[in-house]
Amino acid sequence: xxxxxxxxxxxxxxxxxxxxxxxxxxxxxxxxxxxxxxxxxxxxxxxxxxxxxxxxxxxxxxxxxxxxxxxxxxxxxxxxxxxxxxxxxxxxxxxxxxxxxxxxxxxxxxxxxxxxxxxxxxxxxxxxxxxxxxxxxxxxxxxxxxxxxxxxxxxxxxxxxxxxxxxxxxxxxxxxxxxxxxxxxxxxxxxxxxxxxxxxxxxxxxxxxxxxxxxxxxxxxxxxxxxxxxxxxxxxxxxxxxxxxxxxxxxxxxxxxxxxxxxxxxxxxxxxxxxxxxxxxxxxxxxxxxxxxxxxxxxxxxxxxxxxxxxxxxxxxxxxxxxxxxxxxxxxxxxxxxxxxxxxxxxxxxxxxxxxxxxxxxxxxxxxxxxxxxxxxxxxxxxxxxxxxxxxxxxxxxxxxxxxxxx
Amino acid sequence: xxxxxxxxxxxxxxxxxxxxxxxxxxxxxxxxxxxxxxxxxxxxxxxxxxxxxxxxxxxxxxxxxxxxxxxxxxxxxxxxxxxxxxxxxxxxxxxxxxxxxxxxxxxxxxxxxxxxxxxxxxxxxxxxxxxxxxxxxxxxxxxxxxxxxxxxxxxxxxxxxxxxxxxxxxxxxxxxxxxxxxxxxxxxxxxxxxxxxxxxxxxxxxxxxxxxxxxxxxxxxxxxxxxxxxxxxxxxxxxxxxxxxxxxxxxxxxxxxxxxxxxxxxxxxxxxxxxxxxxxxxxxxxxxxxxxxxxxxxxxxxxxxxxxxxxxxxxxxxxxxxxxxxxxxxxxxxxxxxxxxxxxxxxxxxxxxxxxxxxxxxxxxxxxxxxxxxxxxxxxxxxxxxxxxxxxxxxxxxxxxxxxxxxxxxxxxxxxxxxxxxxxxxxxxxxxxxxxxxxxxxxxxxxxxxxxxxxxxxxxxxxxxxxxxxxxxxxxxxxxxxxxxxxxxxxx
Numbered sequence: 001x002x003x004x005x006x007x008x009x010x011x012x013x014x015x016x017x018x019x020x021x022x023x024x025x026x027x028x029x030x031x032x033x034x035x036x037x038x039x040x041x042x043x044x045x046x047x048x049x050x051x052x053x054x055x056x057x058x059x060x061x062x063x064x065x066x067x068x069x070x071x072x073x074x075x076x077x078x079x080x081x082x083x084x085x086x087x088x089x090x091x092x093x094x095x096x097x098x099x100x101x102x103x104x105x106x107x108x109x110x111x112x113x114x115x116x117x118x119x120x121x122x123x124x125x126x127x128x129x130x131x132x133x134x135x136x137x138x139x140x141x142x143x144x145x146x147x148x149x150x151x152x153x154x155x156x157x158x159x160x161x162x163x164x165x166x167x168x169x170x171x172x173x174x175x176x177x178x179x180x181x182x183x184x185x186x187x188x189x190x191x192x193x194x195x196x197x198x199x200x201x202x203x204x205x206x207x208x209x210x211x212x213x214x215x216x217x218x219x220x221x222x223x224x225x226x227x228x229x230x231x232x233x234x235x236x237x238x239x240x241x242x243x244x245x246x247x248x249x250x251x252x253x254x255x256x257x258x259x260x261x262x263x264x265x266x267x268x269x270x271x272x273x274x275x276x277x278x279x280x281x282x283x284x285x286x287x288x289x290x291x292x293x294x295x296x297x298x299x300x301x302x303x304x305x306x307x308x309x310x311x312x313x314x315x316x317x318x319x320x321x322x323x324x325x326x327x328x329x330x331x332x333x334x335x336x337x338x339x340x341x342x343x344x345x346x347x348x349x350x351x352x353x354x355x356x357x358x359x360x361x362x363x364x365x366x367x368x369x370x371x372x373x374x375x376x377x378x379x380x381x382x383x384x385x386x387x388x389x390x391x392x393x394x395x396x397x398x399x400x401x402x403x404x405x406x407x
Numbered sequence: 408x409x410x411x412x413x414x415x416x417x418x419x420x421x422x423x424x425x426x427x428x429x430x431x432x433x434x435x436x437x438x439x440x441x442x443x444x445x446x447x448x449x450x451x452x453x454x455x456x457x458x459x460x461x462x463x464x465x466x467x468x469x470x471x472x473x474x475x476x477x478x479x480x481x482x483x484x485x486x487x488x489x490x491x492x493x494x495x496x497x498x499x500x501x502x503x504x505x506x507x508x509x510x511x512x513x514x515x516x517x518x519x520x521x522x523x524x525x526x527x528x529x530x531x532x533x534x535x536x537x538x539x540x541x542x543x544x545x546x547x548x549x550x551x552x553x554x555x556x557x558x559x560x561x562x563x564x565x566x567x568x569x570x571x572x573x574x575x576x577x578x579x580x581x582x583x584x585x586x587x588x589x590x591x592x593x594x595x596x597x598x599x600x601x602x603x604x605x606x607x608x609x610x611x612x613x614x615x616x617x618x619x620x621x622x623x624x625x626x627x628x629x630x631x632x633x634x635x636x637x638x639x640x641x642x643x644x645x646x647x648x649x650x651x652x653x654x655x656x657x658x659x660x661x662x663x664x665x666x667x668x669x670x671x672x673x674x675x676x677x678x679x680x681x682x683x684x685x686x687x688x689x690x691x692x693x694x695x696x697x698x699x700x701x702x703x704x705x706x707x708x709x710x711x712x713x714x715x716x717x718x719x720x721x722x723x724x725x726x727x728x729x730x731x732x733x734x735x736x737x738x739x740x741x742x743x744x745x746x747x748x749x750x751x752x753x754x755x756x757x758x759x760x761x762x763x764x765x766x767x768x769x770x771x772x773x774x775x776x777x778x779x780x781x782x783x784x785x786x787x788x789x790x791x792x793x794x795x796x797x798x799x800x801x802x803x804x805x806x807x808x809x810x811x812x813x814x815x816x817x818x819x820x821x822x823x824x825x826x827x828x829x830x831x832x833x834x835x836x837x838x839x840x841x842x843x844x845x846x847x848x849x850x851x852x853x854x855x856x857x858x859x860x861x862x863x864x865x866x867x868x869x870x871x872x873x874x875x876x877x878x879x880x881x882x883x884x885x886x887x888x889x890x891x892x893x894x895x896x897x898x899x
Contacts, residue, residue: 079414138733179874197716201724205731216732218665218724262510269640277647277667284655285662289734397416397875404412407512 009251009403011394015243017387025380032373039366049105049114050356051366054348055374056102057207058231060156061224062378063098065232066091067163068196071189074166074182079401080259083251085393086386087239089170091232092163093385094378099156106152106207110145115356119143119213135214143210151206155199162192170393177395200225208348211355215293219278224351226271230313231344233264238337239382241330248391254328255405261327264336265317272314296354301361306350312343345371415871415879419859420515421850422888423697426860428851431698432597435845438693439598443840446692451836457829464822465540473543475819481812482802486820487541489794490827493677494534495576495649496670496790500678501527502583502642505590506635514857515706517849518698521594522689523682524587525842529834530681531580533827538573540823568651575648579641586634592617593627593848646674653797659740660801663728669721673790676714676760679707680786685835687780689844696888698845701774705885708773711786715764718793722761740801748813749800752792759789774885859889866897 039048066088073081073088109115118136123129125137136143165188173181201221209220217223237260243249282290297306316339326332353361393399421431443451468475478485501524508516539545551573553563563570596617599610617623650670653661683704690699729741744753763785767773772782804811838844855861866876880897883889 077417135733139731142731179878194716198720198723201720214733216728218663218721218728219668220664221724222665222668273643273647274668278664281651281654281662281664281666285657287657287662289732398414401412401414 009392011251011392011399012390013248013392014390015248015383015387017383021246021379021383025376025383028372028376029380032369032371032376035365035369036373039369043362043364043366045112045114047357047360047362048366048370049109049112050352051370052105053109053115053207053356054345054352055370056098056105057352058345058348059374059378060095060098060102061228062232062235063091063095063163064159064196064200065228066236067095067159067166067192068229069232069236070166071162071192071196074185074189075193077398079398080256080405082396082398082402083256083392084236084240084249085170085396086389086391087236087243088232089167090382090386091236093167094381095156095163096160097381098378099160102207103149103152103156107149110148116148116210116213118355119210120145139213143213148206148210151202155203158195158199159192162188162195166192170396171389173393173395174390179397181395182397200228208351211352212293214289217278217282217290217293219274223271223274223278226267226274227344227347230264230267230271231341233260233267234337234340234344236260237264237333238341241334241337243391244330251392251403255407256402257330257333258324258327258407259405261321261333261336264340265321265327268313268317268321268340272310275310275314296358297350299354299359301359302350302354305346309343309346309350312339313347316340316343413856415862415865415875416882417857418700418702418879418882419857419862419886419889420518420700420702420853421698421858422700422886424860424893426697426854426858428854431851431854432601432847434694434697435843435847435850436598436601438839439841439843440601447836447840451833454829454832454836457826458833459826459829460822461536461826461830464819464826465536468540468819468823469545473541475817477814477816477820479812479814481805481810482799482814484802485799485814486795486816486824487537489791489798490824491534491537491541492649492794492798493787493791494530494537494827494831496646496674496677496794497681497787498527498530498534498579498583498678499642499646499671499674500682501525501530502579502586502638503675503678504682505586506638506642509631509635510639514853515703517853518695518700518845519682519686519703519707520849521587521590521842521846522686522839522844523678524583524590525838525844526682526685526835527583527678528580528587529831529838530678531576531583532834533831535576535580536827536830537823538576568648568655571648572652575641575645579638579645582634582638582641586631586638589627589630589634590846590849591842593619593624594843594846597847598843643671646670653801658801658805659729659734659736660744660797663725665721665724669718672714672717672721673760673793676711676718676764677787677790679710679714680783680790683707683711683779683783684787687776687783689839693839693844695845698850700888701886704776704779705773708767708779708782711783712764712767712773715760715786719761722757736806739804743804744796744800747800747804749796749803752796752800756789756792756796759785760793763789770885776887859883859893863893863897 036048036052039051069088070085070092072078073085106115110120113121119133119139120143121131123131124133125140126132127137141147166185169181169185169188201224204221204224208224209216237257240249240252240260241257244252279294282294296302317336320332320336321327396402438447476485476487478487501520504516504523505520508520538551539548542548550561551563551570553565592615595610596614596619599607599614602610647667647670650666654663654666656662686699687704690696726741726745729737732738744750763782766778766782772778799814803814862879865871866879876897880894883894883897
């Protein structure tokens, strides 16, 4: 048996958060904050808030995808991924902060009437008011301020708590080495996924779909889940490769990369599938209250971007990642991950902007500033979290399988 | 696919003592090489009578026309389409197990894929019969294909999802058949090598001259992987397009964007339930307990639970958005489903599809063979009701209240449905007699990595953590094919 003939790895290896990564992420945060403050004056609060919502939501989604990835690995008893589980774990660790930031953004936006003004306005549910909107009034049992925040806080709180619990078990496993943590992780993951599965559609109805409060689509929840999942996978993959480049994670090799690549390939197609199903069914049936959504996105301000999103998020990964070798090459994977992370920014942009800034779309200080600021913040928080523990869950019962993963 | 490095925590996929390659072949070929027993004959007779009922009901329909069914001016689609979608849905598990689980490297699929694929093919055949029967003039069935023709400019309507459906299902059937048959080749060759006389001649032709040399096996593996890659999007597209038969319309209750993935999830759900219904009996009657183990049963139950919950999310989303939309037609369609004259169908669907699979959260239930079997049937009853609810309750009260009507099935509707179940079982029972019900070659692959005797060997070698061995030992408790003695043997 060749089981023990592999090179010995240092599983106690820790990521040291210093040098360029730290400097650049801090610099991005500072530039971002300055640009965001300036953006309020230059581009106006309306556009700035739309961008803050976009990046706040994106940031939270990527962290939540980390928690979801972790939980799926446990319930599926996946062995191949054990070697890099600390990365999604670090994502999940940032989720509480991401959630708080998102809630602050939505609260500030809502109360200053910069966001959600289609359903949150004076007298909008009062039949005697000139602002009365019968459709919104009909939905007000769901679309109301206390309900909105209660759901945000409960859902995001839940995801954060479960993410933290999974991380705690994993660290405990490092110390104790018993199977208790594994068994508990399994149970918690199953419960978490049930909660996550039932609540994420509602969360996306609240946070994004209600920006255009008249419009509705049953697919919207799963469509947002697909976007979250693909961008989460790309962020995980990118982090893994960059850590390897920095000399860490020597036990992760092209076989693991290959599987991550397959996931990105497959779920990009899944994203396209739900995107297309939503689009095509609305286009085909041509019912005015539904088509209004795509009508806005087919105005000259958005149409090129609307189609570009499909090219980046579908055509590109399919063509680039179809080949086996492409999924095993770090450079190509870095390129695809960055492309798709940009692609899903565009995806969120097309979801959010037509309902907020309408045709006063732009790409400038507000957009670049918020992207820089949040990317820096995510990198900084995630890497600090990662540096707190060793990079391998050394007592994970499937670590051995992960080392020998070969496809 | 992990080999010798497989963790001891993973439950065995093959149990039993002294299992050798030869024993695997012998065990699996028993039903193929011997005369059927009484149980088979009884089952076959009942199923064949059902198939006869099908022949009779369909012939009667062809003779009289579609008027033989309970359809009326308002409800133009009812039992026929319900049954059609039900069968297509069931036909999803096979390709899902063989293709998607192969891509995900789930090696527990190896012992259930063969029967599941066969079941898929028979279910799709049953579904196809409804398409033809519904045409009224089946002798013109070829008109659904865009053939160059001599009837003037008579082309099919490419804008219609019904035409997409004809393409999707015929492609799916073809690829499923090719996949299934390719997988069968090494096993047919095994039967051939052990047979004599005419039998040998027949299996020899069927085996396409399989030699079993290295090159053949390499090609076999590549073909399997390519076919898996092709059939994965295909299996998802089939029910997607079936859902579009409804969702492209402007009928409240039909037109909703979540339909495609929701139908696919439902199809996987009902497909696995049908695999469970068939295999729980097959493993017992044909003594396959060592190959289709409690791990397989439990895993399938877990998939049933997950897909049932996904379907549940879709039901609730539909209900919620119908209210949220503020569209009175949408609201009425759903109020009518929940509390209208067909309320019992809606609540049967909810109970069977969403609530009953939640019982699988209890380990006692998902590892109990009788309960699993009953629940697998409950799920399929629920999935039949789902289609009935979608189709009939959305149609029977349309935009003009003066045309509102109820649908009542005739004996022909019932006869065709019951008959198609008979047809399905007839084909499945015949399959079990002439072809190996488990993929022999693929199960052999597991023998040196994932079998209980391999695990026992590892334990005896003694490099494992005692706690992990204990974990493995505990997981064996639920196995009906592992004796107390064998479990004790682990402790040395």
